[in-house]
Amino acid sequence: MKGQGKMVLNSRLKWVGLVGLVLSAFSLFIHFLLARFTEDGVIEYQSSITVFSWRPIFESANFPRTSPMYRRLWGPIRHLESLHPDANPRGNYAVTDPSSQTNGFIFVRIRGGFHEIRNSICDVVAVSRLLNATLVIPEIQSTTSSKGISSDFKSFAYLYNEDQFMAALAKDVNIVKTLPKNLKWARRKKEIPSFKVPYSASPYYYLNQVLSVLKKHSVVELVVPEGGCLQAILPPELEHNEELQRLRCRVAFHALQFRQEVQELATKVLFRLRAPGRPFIAYDPGMTRDALAHHGCAELFQDVHTELIQHKRSWMIKRGIVEGKLRVNSAKQRLSGSCPLMPEEVGILLRAHGYSWDTIIYVSGGEVFGGQRTLIPLHAMFENVVDRTSLTTPWELNRLYGHEANIITSSPRTPPPIEKEMKHEAWKTSGPRPRPLPPPPARPKSYNIEGWWGWVAESDNEPESTVMELRTNAHKLLWEAIDYVIGLEADVFISGFDRDGNGRPNFASLVMGHRLYQSAALKTYRPDRKEVSKLLEEIHDHLYHANHTWLKSVRKHMRKRLLDGLIEASTKSKPLSFLSHPVPECSCLRYDSNETSFHASSPSPQSQVQAALRVVHRCPAWMDSDLILRSKDKDNEEDLDEDDSTSSGLFFRRSGENHESGGGDSNNKEEAQLDDLEELEGGER
Numbered sequence: 001m002k003g004q005g006k007m008v009l010n011s012r013l014k015w016v017g018l019v020g021l022v023l024s025a026f027s028l029f030i031h032f033l034l035a036r037f038t039e040d041g042v043i044e045y046q047s048s049i050t051v052f053s054w055r056p057i058f059e060s061a062n063f064p065r066t067s068p069m070y071r072r073l074w075g076p077i078r079h080l081e082s083l084h085p086d087a088n089p090r091g092n093y094a095v096t097d098p099s100s101q102t103n104g105f106i107f108v109r110i111r112g113g114f115h116e117i118r119n120s121i122c123d124v125v126a127v128s129r130l131l132n133a134t135l136v137i138p139e140i141q142s143t144t145s146s147k148g149i150s151s152d153f154k155s156f157a158y159l160y161n162e163d164q165f166m167a168a169l170a171k172d173v174n175i176v177k178t179l180p181k182n183l184k185w186a187r188r189k190k191e192i193p194s195f196k197v198p199y200s201a202s203p204y205y206y207l208n209q210v211l212s213v214l215k216k217h218s219v220v221e222l223v224v225p226e227g228g229c230l231q232a233i234l235p236p237e238l239e240h241n242e243e244l245q246r247l248r249c250r251v252a253f254h255a256l257q258f259r260q261e262v263q264e265l266a267t268k269v270l271f272r273l274r275a276p277g278r279p280f281i282a283y284d285p286g287m288t289r290d291a292l293a294h295h296g297c298a299e300l301f302q303d304v305h306t307e308l309i310q311h312k313r314s315w316m317i318k319r320g321i322v323e324g325k326l327r328v329n330s331a332k333q334r335l336s337g338s339c340p341l342m343p344e345e346v347g348i349l350l351r352a353h354g355y356s357w358d359t360i361i362y363v364s365g366g367e368v369f370g371g372q373r374t375l376i377p378l379h380a381m382f383e384n385v386v387d388r389t390s391l392t393t394p395w396e397l398n399r400l401y402g403h404e405a406n407i408i409t410s411s412p413r414t415p416p417p418i419e420k421e422m423k424h425e426a427w428k429t430s431g432p433r434p435r436p437l438p439p440p441p442a443r444p445k446s447y448n449i450e451g452w453w454g455w456v457a458e459s460d461n462e463p464e465s466t467v468m469e470l471r472t473n474a475h476k477l478l479w480e481a482i483d484y485v486i487g488l489e490a491d492v493f494i495s496g497f498d499r500d501g502n503g504r505p506n507f508a509s510l511v512m513g514h515r516l517y518q519s520a521a522l523k524t525y526r527p528d529r530k531e532v533s534k535l536l537e538e539i540h541d542h543l544y545h546a547n548h549t550w551l552k553s554v555r556k557h558m559r560k561r562l563l564d565g566l567i568e569a570s571t572k573s574k575p576l577s578f579l580s581h582p583v584p585e586c587s588c589l590r591y592d593s594n595e596t597s598f599h600a601s602s603p604s605p606q607s608q609v610q611a612a613l614r615v616v617h618r619c620p621a622w623m624d625s626d627l628i629l630r631s632k633d634k635d636n637e638e639d640l641d642e643d644d645s646t647s648s649g650l651f652f653r654r655s656g657e658n659h660e661s662g663g664g665d666s667n668n669k670e671e672a673q674l675d676d677l678e679e680l681e682g683g684e685r
C-alpha cells in the first residue's frame with residue numbers, strides 16, 4: 001500500500017512539473033503575441049500585422065473615406081437616417097408594479113436553435129405580461145447539462161445574462177429564477193398542467209384557454225418546440241397590442257444580453273476585425289442542412305452532401321414539416337429564388353457592386369453546409385475572408401465553454417451490421433487442388449471519415465446524436481452569439497438566405513431586424529434571389545468577365561434592394577417573425593424642420609420610404625438635442641451609381657489570376673488605376 005502511495009505521489013509530481021512547463025511555454029507565447037501587437041500597432045502598406053491566423057493584405061495603405069465611392073459602398077442609407085429606435089412604452093400604457101398582481105407562475109421549456117430561442121423568449125415574456133403572470137427564467141433545452149455542457153451553467157445562463165434580463169424587465173414582468181419549492185416538487189412529479197404551444201398561437205388562445213388553468217393551479221408549464229409561441233402580428237383589436245410589440249423589442253434588443261464571457265469575446269473579435277482600421281462586411285451564408293432540405297436544394301451539391309440533404313428532406317416529409325415530393329428540381333428552385341445564394345454568387349455580387357479584392361469579409365454561421373469547399377470561390381475573390389476561427393484562439397473558445405467533463409470517445413459509433421459473406425465453407429470443399437490462398441479475413445468495417453456523415457451510405461436511419469454532437473450543438477449557440485454581435489455591428493451586412501428549416505425567418509433575418517431597429521441607416525443588402533439568379537444566368541459561361549452593361553444592372557439592383565428589400569420584408573418576414581422586422585412599432589422619426597422645404601417640389605424619397613414603412617411616431621424631444629449634422633452635399637446615391645462608367649470586363653480579372661500565378665501585380669495596378677479613375681470621376685462632379 002505504502003509503495004503504491006509513493007508511486008502515485010511520484011507520478012503526481014511529474015504531472016505538476018509538466019503542467020508548469022506547459023504554463024511557462026504558454027506565457028512566453030503570450031508575451032510574444034503582446035509584443036507583436038503593441039509594436040506593430042500601425043498598419044503599413046501591404047499591411048504587416050498578423051491578427052492571429054489572419055494576415056490582412058491590403059492594396060494600399062491609405063483608405064480614402066471621403067470619396068463618393070466610399071459613400072456608395074460604406075456610407076449610411078440616406079433615406080433611413082431619420083429612423084431611430086424607440087421601444088419605450090407610449091401613452092397611457094401602465095408601467096405598474098407587476099409583482100402586485102400575479103395570476104400564477106409560467107414555467108417555460110424552449111427547444112430549437114439560436115434564432116428560435118431568441119424568438120421564443122420574447123414571445124413568452126409578452127405572454128406573461130398578457131396574462132399578468134410571473135415568469136420563471138425559461139429553460140433552454142439544448143443547453144441543459146444532460147447535453148454534455150459544463151455544469152457551471154444553468155441552461156438560460158449558458159447563453160444569456162440572467163440578472164440583466166430580470167433587471168431590464170423589472171417594470172414590465174415579474175421574473176423569478178426558479179419556481180417556489182412546493183411547485184418545483186409538483187413539477188418533478190409531473191403534476192402541473194402543461195401546454196405544448198403552436199408557433200403562432202393567438203393571444204386569445206392564452207386568454208381563453210391558458211388563463212383559467214393558470215388561475216386554478218397558479219402554475220402552468222409551456223413547452224415551446226417550434227421557435228415561437230405568439231402571433232407575429234397581433235390582432236389590432238387586442239388592447240395594447242402595440243405595447244406588447246414594444247415589449248418584445250425591449251426583450252430582444254435590451255434585456256437579452258449575452259453572458260459576460262460571450263460578450264467579452266465578441267467584443268475582442270470585433271476589435272481584431274477593426275484593427276486594420278477599415279470597414280468590413282459581415283456575410284451570413286444561411287446554408288444549413290435543414291434549410292436546404294426544406295427548400296429542395298439538394299442537387300446544388302454533390303455526392304454525400306446531396307444524400308445528406310435528401311435524407312433530411314425525407315425525414316421532414318415523413319413528419320409533415322415539408323409538403324411536396326422528395327425529388328425536386330433544384331435548378332428550378334434556385335431560379336425561382338428559393339435556394340440560398342452560394343458564396344461564389346455573393347462574392348460576384350459584391351465584386352460587381354464595387355467592393356475591392358482587399359475588402360474584409362467576416363463569414364458568420366455556426367453551420368455552413370458543404371463546409372469550406374463552398375467558400376473557396378469567395379476566398380479566391382477576396383483576400384481578407386475571415387471567420388470566428390481565424391480571430392480567436394482555441395484557448396479563448398474553450399474558456400467560453402467552461403469546465404466540461406471528459407467524454408470518452410474511444411468507442412466509435414458502431415456501424416450497422418453488415419451481412420457476413422459465408423463463402424469459406426464452400427471454398428474448402430469445392431474446386432480442384434492446389435488452391436490459391438483463402439481470401440483474407442474481412443476487416444471490421446469502421447467509418448474512415450471521422451464524424452457525422454459516415455452512416456449515410458450504409459443505413460437509412462440517421463444515428464442518434466452522440467453526447468459529443470449535442471455538446472457541439474450547444475457550442476454552436478455560443479459561436480452564433482459571437483456572429484450575432486459581429487453581424488449587428490458590421491458596416492455592411494449581406495446574407496445568402498433568410499429562411500430556416502421550417503421556412504421561417506432565420507438567424508440572418510433576426511440580425512437584419514436588429515440592425516433595422518438599432519441603426520437603420522447601416523447598409524444591409526437584401527438581394528432578390530430570383531433577380532440575382534437571372535442576372536447570373538446571363539453571364540453563365542463567362543462568370544468572371546462581365547461587361548459594363550451587366551455590372552451596371554447589378555449595381556442598380558443592389559442599390560434598389562436596400563429599400564425594396566426592406567419593404568418586402570415588411571410583408572413577407574414580419575408576419576412570420578416580428579423580430580425580423582420590428583417596424584413601425586419600435587421606431588420613431590426624427591426630422592429636422594428644414595427637411596421638408598428642401599424637397600418641396602416633389603415628395604422626397606425619404607417620405608416615400610417612411611410611408612412604406614408606416615412610421616409616423618415622432619421621436620421624443622430629448623433625442624432632438626443631439627441632432628447630427630447631416631453632410632451638406634445632398635448627393636444622390638443614384639447619381640453616384642450611374643457614374644462609374646470606367647469599370648469594365650477587367651473587373652474580376654485580378655482575383656482569378658492571382659490565385660493561379662500567385663502574383664498578379666500588374667493586374668493589381670490596373671485595378672488600382674481603375675478605382676482611382678472611378679473615384680476621380682465621382683469627385684469631379
Ligand SMILES: *[C@@H]1O[C@H](CO)[C@@H](O)[C@H](O)[C@H]1NC(C)=O
Pocket residue numbers: 101103130131132211
Ligand atoms: C392584468 O392587469 C391589468 C392591470 O391591473 C388588468 O387591466 C388586466 O385585466 C389584467 N389581465 C389579466 C388577464 O388578468
Ligand SMILES: *[C@@H]1O[C@H](CO)[C@@H](O)[C@H](O)[C@H]1NC(C)=O
Pocket residue numbers: 538539547548549550
Ligand atoms: C453584356 O453582357 C450581357 C450578358 O452576357 C449581354 O447580354 C450583353 O449583350 C452584353 N452587352 C454588351 C454591350 O456587350
Ligand SMILES: *[C@@H]1O[C@H](CO)[C@@H](O)[C@H](O)[C@H]1NC(C)=O
Pocket residue numbers: 592593594
Ligand atoms: C432651418 O432653417 C432655419 C432658417 O430657415 C435656420 O435658422 C435653421 O438653422 C435651420 N435648421 C437646420 C437644422 O438646418
